[in-house]
Amino acid sequence: MTVRTLLLTVAATALLTACATREVDYQGEGEGFVGQGAPVHAVLETPSVGTAGEDAADDPAVWASTREVTVNGRQVEGWVAGTDKKAGLYIYGLEGQILQFLPEGLLNNVDVVEGLVIGDRPMVVLGASDRTPGKTGIALYVFDPAGTGDNGVRPWGTIATDVVEPYGFCFARRGGETHAILVGHEGELRQFVLSVDGAGQPSARLVRRAEIGSISEGCASDEATDALYIAEENVGLWRYSLDPSTGAARTLVQPVAPGVLVADAEGLTILEDGDARYLIGSSQGDSTFPVWRIDGAAPEYKGRFVVTDGNGVDGVTGTDGLDALGGRISGRFPEGVVVIQDDVNDIGTQNFKYVDWRDIRAALGL
Numbered sequence: 001m002t003v004r005t006l007l008l009t010v011a012a013t014a015l016l017t018a019c020a021t022r023e024v025d026y027q028g029e030g031e032g033f034v035g036q037g038a039p040v041h042a043v044l045e046t047p048s049v050g051t052a053g054e055d056a057a058d059d060p061a062v063w064a065s066t067r068e069v070t071v072n073g074r075q076v077e078g079w080v081a082g083t084d085k086k087a088g089l090y091i092y093g094l095e096g097q098i099l100q101f102l103p104e105g106l107l108n109n110v111d112v113v114e115g116l117v118i119g120d121r122p123m124v125v126l127g128a129s130d131r132t133p134g135k136t137g138i139a140l141y142v143f144d145p146a147g148t149g150d151n152g153v154r155p156w157g158t159i160a161t162d163v164v165e166p167y168g169f170c171f172a173r174r175g176g177e178t179h180a181i182l183v184g185h186e187g188e189l190r191q192f193v194l195s196v197d198g199a200g201q202p203s204a205r206l207v208r209r210a211e212i213g214s215i216s217e218g219c220a221s222d223e224a225t226d227a228l229y230i231a232e233e234n235v236g237l238w239r240y241s242l243d244p245s246t247g248a249a250r251t252l253v254q255p256v257a258p259g260v261l262v263a264d265a266e267g268l269t270i271l272e273d274g275d276a277r278y279l280i281g282s283s284q285g286d287s288t289f290p291v292w293r294i295d296g297a298a299p300e301y302k303g304r305f306v307v308t309d310g311n312g313v314d315g316v317t318g319t320d321g322l323d324a325l326g327g328r329i330s331g332r333f334p335e336g337v338v339v340i341q342d343d344v345n346d347i348g349t350q351n352f353k354y355v356d357w358r359d360i361r362a363a364l365g366l
Helices: 003-018 357-364
Strands: 038-041 057-071 074-084 088-093 098-102 107-118 121-130 137-143 154-160 166-174 177-184 188-196 202-211 216-222 227-232 236-241 250-255 265-273 276-283 289-293 300-308 322-326 336-342 351-356
Touching: 038 357, 057 336, 057 351, 074 098, 074 107, 074 336, 074 351, 088 107, 107 177, 107 188, 121 154, 121 166, 121 177, 137 166, 137 177, 154 202, 166 227, 177 216, 216 276, 227 265, 227 276, 236 265, 250 289, 265 336, 265 357, 276 322, 300 357, 336 357, 351 357
Parallel strands: 038 300, 057 107, 057 322, 107 166, 166 216, 216 265, 265 322
Antiparallel strands: 057 074, 074 088, 088 098, 107 121, 121 137, 137 154, 166 177, 177 188, 188 202, 216 227, 227 236, 236 250, 265 276, 276 289, 289 300, 322 336, 336 351
């Protein structure tokens, strides 16, 4: 072994050891590298987020209604919440336009859930991991789907936690309960049951405290199979039970591996398409999106897609977060949509791309 070979071997060993404890981005062939996958195009995109500089847009959440709703005086069929993790929360229309901006600070991941009633009114609730100094935890927001006029998303309260740097976040429905699940940057897992107190304020009860092992972020829940999926960025995709009494018990669905899931393993989302349900991940290291069918006895890998230039919209690289919703979303998206953060936007700062689920389904032969 030559001296040069020895030095390279030592360096590689040190890097692999470090992967378990610190973030290592772009394990592909450099920033912006796109790996192999079935190509699809986004059909539209949002404006760039307002914060100039790198790494600002992060994670979206999609909500759709069976009838038109009002957001700041505008009638829409639904909206997309998207975080600018250096500034706050955007609310976009289903055509990508900005409907609202809440300057709420350092919000990272966001999710949306229905099922809570506040003041006798069924509300849509948003939750976001909040890294703002002095208020770290879970920031909560509400939207009244029956509201009129200047109706919009508004702050509701917070869930305080012991997590130093809140990172990933997702809601889960479990029976009649609403669960709020927080993933910390260093691999902390905290699960709360969220309810409404007598004064109409949020109340949270901690029901699970566990450790994932290393840097983790993406999470998604599947009520039908009582499963919670979490991406440990440099290790792989895990399946937990939504039952908090199971603690840290888990099964490895997919380790980080070339051609399937390349570190960093980032966002996760679940889309229901008729009787089928799919888990979609973000393989940040090679800008691909692996897909598993999850309504069977075990997750079944179905392949990967990539979002390339087309329809007048640039492709997607280095994604952090994504979200999906199946069924009719709007006239533009009659069978579902996948909204994806784009790390390297062609013009301006980072933004979010909207991909028609029908295009992904056809590309993968689902």
